[in-house]
Amino acid sequence: MNFLISYVRPYFGRMAVGVSIKFLGTIMDLLLPWILAYIIDSVIPLRQVQQVYLWGGVMVLCSVIAIVTNIVANRMAARVARDTTQRVRADLFAKVSSLATAQVEDISVPSLVSRLTTDTYNIHQTVGMVQRLGIRAPILLIGGIFITFTLDPVLTLVLLSLLPLTILVVTKISRKGIPLFSQQQTRVDELVRTVRENISGARVVKALSKADYEKKRFKTVNQALVDAETAANVTMAATPPLMDLFLNLGLTLVILVSAYRVNESLTQPGVIVAFLTYFTIILNAMLSVTRIFTVFSRGIASADRIAAVIKEPQLLQTQAHNTEDSQAYLAFHNVDFHYPAAGQTLKGLNFEVAKGETLGILGATGSGKSTIAKLLLRLYDPTGGQIILAGQDLRSYEAAKFYPQFGVVLQKDVIFADTLRENIAFGRTFTDEEIWEAIRNAQAEEFVSQLPGTLSYHLESKGANLSGGQKQRVLLARAMVGHPALLLLDDSASALDYKTDARLRKVLREQFASSTKIIIAQRISSIQHADKILLLAAGQIIGIGSHTELLAENEVYQAIYQGQTGGEAIVS
Template structure:
């Protein structure tokens, strides 16, 4: 909770004002039963109707003040919890945006979604509840006990005898709440993961007739979440009946003892009536305190999960001060990398090449050979384990993240689309000049199908671009990458859905419209990379060949094999 308290500190003054207003309203609530007892025992026997009327007005005034105080204080409490949660959610989202790819892999996307939504919601609810009841309930509890002692010390001792039992029960049960609710949130992560996978892959699931299997997965995760929630709620709910039992036993004792003492003439009837009212107030206050303990346990578990992400260190790769003697283009200098830490075998091993500015590098290899990993390392999504990567002679580790990423235009085979228009999905909030958007769309061979629509560039794009074909999506992604006029264009198998003619036209247009751009082209087809200045052939994370097409056809057996298979030759 320490991290959350940092967000509450700037709001202390607003909270204090709300607490004082709540205090005034709560004191008025406590005064009403005392006034009633005074009227019954002292005023009514005198028969003075004027005094009765005045005391009645006093009771009504107390009731109005209590109502207004509680309403105003509750509204202020909601505003404070809203503002604090807004800042927490904003900072958490910003932190998530700057997590490294390795940290995202460790925490997982579903867990981050859960922390950003349900965990912040629990914190919001608890902050509001503590402000609404954190003053009122303790004051009603302590004040009720104090007033009852003032009314009748003997009856108060009967009441006080129940307090140790109540406190012991609440502390014992509430202590287990943090662990229980942390387990619940972990199961929430699991269910979100299953739902996310099922929704994003709904077409594949239907195509493979795996709906029943996915339903069974969801049912299993749902039952696991339900069981953990029920277990936590059952344990925490045990405090309510326990408190009611103890307090009702105390209330019975008060009635029995009070009746006996009234009969003996040592206690007045008005005191008994007031005592019963105060006993009810104390019971409700204890129930409220218990609910705060329950919510605090849940919020503490959520706050710890939020703080776990907020406290993740910024990953800054080492070796940033070293510069390359080659001051032009892109250089991979004996790069090794493994996703597993510590490394248990490298995903990429001893990768070295130099790509001059304006050249095209084709990267080809079997699935799992490390092609996508190569471009992720170039963008510093992951830090290399050894070796170094340089752009224009500068180690990418020494570059500011925003500046580094501004050098790239990237188009993946399957990437995100947003609800909006075609123009919006090319621009994606960058505010690019319109001529750059149109030029990129023409170069990406997207303009013909865009102009075929009635709205043109204002044609709506549905969720996940469901109203576009695979080839149309890929052309828009390439246009998005080109629109920012990047220094380095990365095309990660982004033309797989294009026919050979469109693919060739795309490559020629890039050379013509963006002659100075450096292109890294990851592809499965030899026809897509054969005209590249260099072709890097990867095999299980190692360099199997590096050169131009004709050279590799003579020297690289793996490249020869791929080319023969794709052109109909025998293996």
């Protein structure tokens, strides 16, 4: 609740104006039955038509004022709801962008997507409805009761006798409904995750003929969401009929008592007509209040979910660290690492890379090759040891100074739905000449020059309109543009043919001689010319040296080489 108030607070001034306008319009609505009762009981008996026209005109004026003020106030409320939701969504997106990888994995991507979409929409509905009905309904309710009390206190007391029971029911149902809406949003997260998995893995599903299996899996998740929605909505749906029951019981009692009072000349007919009109107003106000409770319950549940993300601590903070003496440009000193809730992934890594050198990393699947890349990019911090870059601990770098040093191609990298130029520049300032140079270096000029519009060619999300090799070369161009100080290439040539791979290696040797290069590969041919090759197994270094040294001394490296080449020399 406090979280939502903090975002609405900047608009309290606009809300106060809107509330004042809404208050005026609501008062006009409340005056109409009173004027009608006055006409029936006091004006008509005088048999003066002009007085009837006069008071009829007053009723028309009140109606016009009520309509105009309600429209203006509702539009102001809509703008406040829009601006509040915009700020919440912007802050949530910024927070999600700054979360550590471990936090994203803990919350889950589908849940973050759901909070950015469904939950922010619920907040929009809550802020808007609270302003539209949250002001009008209580005024109509309290004002209606007050005016009916001035008209006939006895009838009003009959109506109010059911009010305590009404308040009790609304309170009980609301307390039960809020947790149910939180559970419902959790089910929405699961549904989003299932849909994303099916869309991302559509080719696998079709290739393995598992469409029926996935339909059953989706049906299970979908049914769980339906059950959660049903439980929440059925709980909250009990409020309107119970309100109808209580208030109509009150109306029945009012009619019975009023019939007796009119018969005894204790109440005038106009008062009864006005009272019944006010009763309808009070009834509608009560129903509006119950609607507010339903929407408010959903909105509070969503606000709590968003607040939980925004209040996540900053795990990867910039802090000063003492560094071990090292002349190397990049050094891993006794680095240990394990993923959250997982066993040891890397253990006791020690190696150094000089400025401009090329380090090749080779190992079986699951040996920890990509984990080294993640640690170097500070997607995670090591659980032990120290990583030094240019004489400084990674944890002491400011992000603005740290990441511009890198050119990166990750194992599972992303192409965005944008132009080729923007996918390569990626928000950085580069000229077309620099981008074309990067394209040539990435061996992509041949196919890029044939694309309609070349650099303006629009790529689809995840590079769906490119082949695997074309996609990798675009990613390589993104990494190479601007000649970064450190090139980190994680399995970046797996989709390239040997000839293209050889040309790429030549470019890295000649055009990027001053850049330090970390190349993670499956093929020995991609790293055989590295100054140093790191051989990993089960998160530990089992060999380090040049291709020639490892081939002569390391049995595991010899086996890999034999398996990939049949013992023949690799032609570069």
